[in-house]
Amino acid sequence: MIPELGQFALILALGLSLIQVALPLAGATVGRADWMAYARPMAAGQFVFIAAAFAILARSFLSDDFSVSFVAAHSNSALPWAYKLAAVWGGHEGSLLLWLLILAAWTLAVAFGSRSLPDVYAARVIGVLGIVTVGMLLFTLLTSNPFDRALPPPADGNDLNPLLQDPALVIHPPILYAGYVGLSVPFAFAIAALLSGSLDKRWARWTRPWTIAAWLFLTIGIALGSWWAYYELGWGGWWFWDPVENASFMPWLAGTALIHSLAVTERRGIFKSWTVLLAIAAFSLSLLGTFLVRSGVLISVHAFASDPERGMFILLLLSTISGGALLLYAIRAKRLEAEGGFRLVSREAFLLLNNILLIVATGVVLLGTLYPLFLDALGLGTVSVGPPYFNSVFLIPMLPLAVLLGAGMHASWLTMQGNALLQKLAPAAVVALLGALALLLLVFRGAESAMTAIGLIVGSWVVVTALWDPLRRGFSGDRSRIPLSRAQWGMTLAHLGVGLFILGVTVTSSYGIESDNAMQPGDMVEIAGYEFEFRGTREVEGVNYDAYEGEFAVRRDGRLMTVLAPQKRIYRVQTSPMTEAAIDPGLSRDLFVALGDPLGGGAWSVRIQYKPMLRFIWLGALVMAFGGLLAASDRRYWLARREVRSAAGVPQTAESA
Amino acid sequence: MTPRRQRMVLIGLVVAGVAVSAALALQAFRENVLFFFSPSEVAAGEAPIERGFRIGGMVVDGSVERETGSLTVSFVVTDFAHSIPVSYTGVLPDLFGEGQGVVARGYLNADGSFTAEEVLAKHDENYMPPEVAEALERARSAEAR
Numbered sequence: 079m080i081p082e083l084g085q086f087a088l089i090l091a092l093g094l095s096l097i098q099v100a101l102p103l104a105g106a107t108v109g110r111a112d113w114m115a116y117a118r119p120m121a122a123g124q125f126v127f128i129a130a131a132f133a134i135l136a137r138s139f140l141s142d143d144f145s146v147s148f149v150a151a152h153s154n155s156a157l158p159w160a161y162k163l164a165a166v167w168g169g170h171e172g173s174l175l176l177w178l179l180i181l182a183a184w185t186l187a188v189a190f191g192s193r194s195l196p197d198v199y200a201a202r203v204i205g206v207l208g209i210v211t212v213g214m215l216l217f218t219l220l221t222s223n224p225f226d227r228a229l230p231p232p233a234d235g236n237d238l239n240p241l242l243q244d245p246a247l248v249i250h251p252p253i254l255y256a257g258y259v260g261l262s263v264p265f266a267f268a269i270a271a272l273l274s275g276s277l278d279k280r281w282a283r284w285t286r287p288w289t290i291a292a293w294l295f296l297t298i299g300i301a302l303g304s305w306w307a308y309y310e311l312g313w314g315g316w317w318f319w320d321p322v323e324n325a326s327f328m329p330w331l332a333g334t335a336l337i338h339s340l341a342v343t344e345r346r347g348i349f350k351s352w353t354v355l356l357a358i359a360a361f362s363l364s365l366l367g368t369f370l371v372r373s374g375v376l377i378s379v380h381a382f383a384s385d386p387e388r389g390m391f392i393l394l395l396l397s398t399i400s401g402g403a404l405l406l407y408a409i410r411a412k413r414l415e416a417e418g419g420f421r422l423v424s425r426e427a428f429l430l431l432n433n434i435l436l437i438v439a440t441g442v443v444l445l446g447t448l449y450p451l452f453l454d455a456l457g458l459g460t461v462s463v464g465p466p467y468f469n470s471v472f473l474i475p476m477l478p479l480a481v482l483l484g485a486g487m488h489a490s491w492l493t494m495q496g497n498a499l500l501q502k503l504a505p506a507a508v509v510a511l512l513g514a515l516a517l518l519l520l521v522f523r524g525a526e527s528a529m530t531a532i533g534l535i536v537g538s539w540v541v542v543t544a545l546w547d548p549l550r551r552g553f554s555g556d557r558s559r560i561p562l563s564r565a566q567w568g569m570t571l572a573h574l575g576v577g578l579f580i581l582g583v584t585v586t587s588s589y590g591i592e593s594d595n596a597m598q599p600g601d602m603v604e605i606a607g608y609e610f611e612f613r614g615t616r617e618v619e620g621v622n623y624d625a626y627e628g629e630f631a632v633r634r635d636g637r638l639m640t641v642l643a644p645q646k647r648i649y650r651v652q653t654s655p656m657t658e659a660a661i662d663p664g665l666s667r668d669l670f671v672a673l674g675d676p677l678g679g680g681a682w683s684v685r686i687q688y689k690p691m692l693r694f695i696w697l698g699a700l701v702m703a704f705g706g707l708l709a710a711s712d713r714r715y716w717l718a719r720r721e722v723r724s725a726a727g728v729p730q731t732a733e734s735a
Numbered sequence: 736m737t738p739r740r741q742r743m744v745l746i747g748l749v750v751a752g753v754a755v756s757a758a759l760a761l762q763a764f765r766e767n768v769l770f771f772f773s774p775s776e777v778a779a780g781e782a783p784i785e786r787g788f789r790i791g792g793m794v795v796d797g798s799v800e801r802e803t804g805s806l807t808v809s810f811v812v813t814d815f816a817h818s819i820p821v822s823y824t825g826v827l828p829d830l831f832g833e834g835q836g837v838v839a840r841g842y843l844n845a846d847g848s849f850t851a852e853e854v855l856a857k858h859d860e861n862y863m864p865p866e867v868a869e870a871l872e873r874a875r876s877a878e879a880r
Contacts, residue, residue, distance in 0.1 A: 313826065422741035434749055442760055449764075460771035460869070462789065464840075467767035474756045594825045596806045655829045674826035678803040683826045 081146050084134035085225040091127035091182075092215045094120050098208035102201035106273070114201035121189035121204050124211060125182040132179045135224055136166050144235050147228035148172060154237035154651050156622045164248040165238045170372060170388075171224035173251060177368070178214050180252070180259045185211065188263055188288070195284060202270035203263075210262050213395045221388045237651035240623070246306035250299060254326060257296025258364045261329055263288040264336060265361035268354040269403060272410040277354065279417075282344035285357070287710040289340060290568075293333045294706030300326050301699035309659055314592060314670045314687045316695060319468040324447040325367030328440050332360040335436035338429045345491055346426060347417030351407075352433070354414065358407060362400035363440070369396055370447070421493040428486030435475040435482075442471050480536045480580060483573060484510075484543030506546050510539040517585075522690075526588045533584030540577030544570050568709025575702030582694025591688040594674070598681045606688040608669060609633040614680065615673070623647040625658070628673050628682065632662065646673045668692045769840065773873060777843065778817040784843055787852070790819060791838040799833055812837060812849075814873070823851040830856040 098120035105113025135148075139162045144150040152169045153162055167176040185207045192200045218224070267285040271277040303323070308316045317323065336356040342349045369392040420426035446463040453461055488502050514534040518525055525531045548562060548570055562570070595603050599614035613629040625647040632639045642660035649656065659672040667690045674683030771789045772782040782788055790812060798811035809822040810833075821839055831837060831854060841851035 419742065422745055427745060430745070431749070434753070438753060438756055445760070445764070449768075462769045462771065463764070464767060464769055467763050470767075471760045471763045474759055478752075594806055596804055598804065657829055672826070677801060677805065681804045683806050685826050 080134055081138055081143065081225040081227070084131040084138075085219075085223060087127040087131040087134070088215060088219055091124045091131070092212065092219065094123040094127065095208045095211040095215060098124060099205050099212055102208075103205035103273075106198045106201045106205070109198075111197065114197055117201045117204040118189045120208070121185045124208075125186045128175075128178050128182040131225075132166070132175055135172060135175060136163060138225075139163065139166055142235070143231075144233075145227055145229065145231035146224075147226050148224045150228050150232050150235045152236070152238050154235040154622070156651070157235075157238060157243070158621060160245075160248060161238055161243050164242070167251045168238050168242050168247075171218070171222045173255075174214065174218050174222050174372075175224055176251060177255055177259060178211070178218060180255045181207070181211055181214065181262060184256075184260055184263055184292075188266070192284070199270055199274065202273050203266045206266035206269045207262060210266075210399065213399065217388075217391050217395060221391050234651075237622075237649065240647065240649040240652065240654055240656045241311055243622075243649075244306065244310055246302055246310070250302040250306055253295055253302060254299025257292050257294075257299050257333075258326065258329060258367065260288070260292025260295055261333055261357075261361045261364050263292060264340075264357040265403070268357035269406065271354060271414070272403075272406045275410055275413045277343075277350050277414045279344055279347050282340050282353070283715060286337070286340045286344060287712075287715045289333065289337055289357075290706045290710040293330070293337055294703040294710070296326070296330050296333060297699055297703040297706065300330060301696045301703075304699075305696050308692075309661055313657075313672060313685060314659070314689070316586075316692065319446070319465045321447050322367075322371055324443050325370045328443050328447075329360050329363040329367060331436050331440040331443070332356060332363050335433045335440075336360050338432050338436075342426050342429050346420065348420060348426065349430070349433075350414040350416060351411040354411065355407060356433070358400065358403045362396070362403070365392070365396045365399060369393055423489065423496045423499060424493050425486060425489045425491045428482055428489050431482050432479060432486065435479040438475040439472060439479070442475065443468065446471075477532070477536060480540055480576065483576065484539050487543055487569065487573060488546070503543070506542050507539065510542040511535060513538040513542065517581075522585070522589055530584060530588040533580060533588070537577050537580035537584055540580060541574060542577075544573035544577055563712060563714070564708045565712040565714070568705045568707070568712065570705070571708060572702045572705030575698045575700070575705060577698070578694045578701060579698030582691050582698055585691040586689050586695065589690050590692070593686050595684050595686060596677055596681055597684045598679070603684075603686060605686055606667075606690075607634060608639070608688065610671065610686055612682075612684065615682065618645070620647065622651070623649045623656075626673065626676075628660075628671070628684070630660070630671050632669060640669075642669070642671045644671045644673045663693065665693050665697075666690065771838075773869075774812055774814045774817040774819045775873070777819055777847075777849075782843055784845070787840060787842045789838055789840045790821075790849060791836070792819075794831070794833050794835055794837050796833045812839065820848045821851050822848065823854055825854075827854055828856045832856075 097116060101113040101120075102117035105111070105116075135146075137143075138146045138149050139153050140159060142149075142153070142155045142162075144153075148169060148171045149165075152172070153165045157165065165172070167173040185204065188207065189200075189204055192203065195203070264285050267281065267288070271281055300323075303326070304316050307318065307323075308314065336353065339349050339353045339356055343353045369389065372388055372392055420430075446467050450461050450463060453459055484506070485499065485503055488506075489499055514531070514537070517534050517538070518531060525534075548567075551562070591605050593603070593605060595601075597603065597612040599612055601612050603610045603612075609632070611631040611633070613631060615626045615628045618625050618627045625645040627643050627645045630642045630644070632642060640662045642662060644660035645658040647656045647658055648654070657672050657674075659670055661671075662669040667688060670685075670687035670689060672685045674685060676682055769787065769789055770782075771791065774790060774792050776782060777790060782790075792812040792814045795811040795813050795818060799808065800810070801808045806826075807822060807824045808827065809820060811818050811820050813819075821841075823839070823841075835856060838855045839849065839851035840853040840855075841849055843849055
């Protein structure tokens with residue numbers, strides 16, 4: 079009975095979100111304030127009912143209600159309770175419900191965080207978000223109902239895929255979705271601007287914190303996914319250019335471009351139609367990602383079993399939402415007039431280059447991801463585009479982007495002399511070069527290839543230029559100057575994160591060592607000055623799995639550093655084997671040991687890896703996200719809100735701000 | 736320079752940059768696209784000798800052989816019409832097994848055997864890589880004719 083209530087709640091939510099679309103949008107068009115007033119209550123209502131449906135599904139999982147076929151397919155009575163909860167989004171239907179819940183939460187946040195917006199504007203934004211909600215609710219109810227019954231119920235469930243039984247999986251999807259789905263907010267703001275036919279600097283100021291918030295979730299979500307892949311399924315790799323990884327990376331690239339373009343629009347009132355187009359593109363890429371993951375067209379861990387009907391539905395949804403938005407853009411974009419031009423040497427010009435390079439990068443990833451699908455659909459053969467393509471081509475836009483990033487941060491708005499900029503940057507360039515040389519010669523003693531040197535130089539260039547202004551202020555001890563705002567600190571940290579990331583990627587891929595070995599108990603392998611001694615395996619029992627556990631003593635200069643215990647697990651319900659690597663993490667290096675297969679006679683195939691500075695990759699992403707958090711919480715966005723509100727109430731005081 | 740001239744210069748640079756990177760990207764693309772062939776297509780001589788590609792099919796029951804204590808393993812991949820012997824040195828993925836679907840990336844030797852540089856098996860025992868399913872289907876329908 080209770081699961082049926084869940085379905086019922088979803089149907090009610092659909093009804094409310096239909097009202098949330100129709101009345102506010104119609105009211106905004108004809109100027110009826112009483113219709114527009116429905117926006118916020120309906121946004122709250124659809125959240126309540128979607129949350130109720132989600133809670134009911136979670137309850138079905140926690141109480142082992144295997145009469146619900148989704149629960150039976152993805153849970154088991156022996157599963158630890160935290161994984162039962164995470165299993166709610168461990169399959170297609172439940173993860174859609176999570177998508178909906180997060181969309182509803184963003185809608186709610188916009189509805190009540192936008193009290194300062196003009197009513198017509200808020201009504202349009204909430205109405206547009208409602209369109210997305212209606213589409214996804216229809217998708218869930220018509221093709222992927224998580225509350226379908228399996229009668230008669232099976233005695234026990236089929237269990238959660240062992241790969242997904244992991245703490246990172248508990249948080250990776252919700253955070254990633256918060257980013258993915260959060261891009262619907264700038265999309266809704268962009269559509270609202272097109273509908274109203276006007277877009278000013280205030281618009282950019284409203285849109286920016288929401289965009290940055292979505293972006294920072296996306297950043298953390300992707301980093302978590304990469305970390306999980308590293309220790310759980312990647313045999314030590316951290317990025318595979320898997321189509322599903324790309325599906326989350328493309329909205330990230332477009333979202334990054336959007337943040338930078340919004341900066342120009344907020345500051346200068348130019349790039350308006352471009353910003354709107356980026357907002358549409360970023361969310362369309364999110365939807366495209368959903369399509370790629372949910373339609374079963376891709377081969378991936380993430381591609382849950384699914385039927386073509388679902389793929390068709392999402393494709394239809396994607397073409398309706400993105401196509402409709404682009405049509406509106408084509409009709410209305412010319413009304414968005416720039417409030418001036420820009421000069422060749424200026425912050426704006428650098429940000430324009432940033433945008434072009436990021437879009438080229440997005441295009442490169444899009445081409446490599448979709449090309450095999452097109453070829454397959456046209457019956458021209460089955461191909462795959464592997465990491466070599468992405469690794470080489472992705473650098474073409476990214477290297478100049480990183481170099482320009484350092485310079486652009488120090489360029490002034492409006493205009494500046496090229497010489498002045500060069501003078502400012504020369505000392506930073508010297509410091510960066512010295513830093514890279516020190517790393518190259520003193521720490522790593524030589525480079526594998528020219529790319530190593532280039533990567534180190536570019537990485538330290540970004541780090542040094544990001545920290546240049548704050549450090550100079552600190553050392554000069556000049557307290558009279560205006561302190562850096564949170565937005566400036568945010569920019570500094572986000573760019574510092576980029577630099578750390580580049581250093582991490584360069585060092586790991588240049589100096590990392592991977593080796594597959596056949597090892598008998600007692601055998602020793604030496605890698606990068608570490609001695610790995612295999613002491614044999616023993617059988618151990620976990621909560622819901624049995625495992626062979628290897629024991630490896632790791633020594634350096636004869637001193638015991640650590641003992642690593644990788645496992646080869648067999649999960650009892652699905653009887654599928656799984657490799658659980660043992661990792662000794664560290665900021666300067668990771669040591670990684672994984673058991674492969676038994677080779678007979680007590681010998682095993684063993685993969686051993688030494689990964690220097692690997693942690694910098696995820697550390698960089700976290701620092702970027704923290705920068706985003708600072709930027710999104712900058713006072714001016716919240717001041718601006720109060721200012722607008724008071725301006726609406728008491729118009730004559732608006733000048734004082 | 737006037738602002739207008741400056742902008743024209745900027746746009747010119749951008750167009751040139753995009754053109755160069757597009758050319759490089761397409762070049763890398765042509766070099767790195769990997770084609771997929773079923774064992775029947777390989778047997779019919781459709782697969783290239785000089786460059787790598789991927790094959791897929793089922794691992795024949797009882798065909799997996801390994802010298803004790805060695806990392807090198809050999810097995811036979813079939814689409815039930817034709818079979819190809821494959822050898823691989825390294826750690827196999829968790830779900831590799833006899834009677835399971837598999838995709839291998841590598842190159843064809845002159846003697847008709849395949850040397851794999853990477854072996855992929857899916858993370859689900861019911862799963863069949865779509866290419867493999869299709870290859871099996873094609874072989875079956877070819878037999879029916």
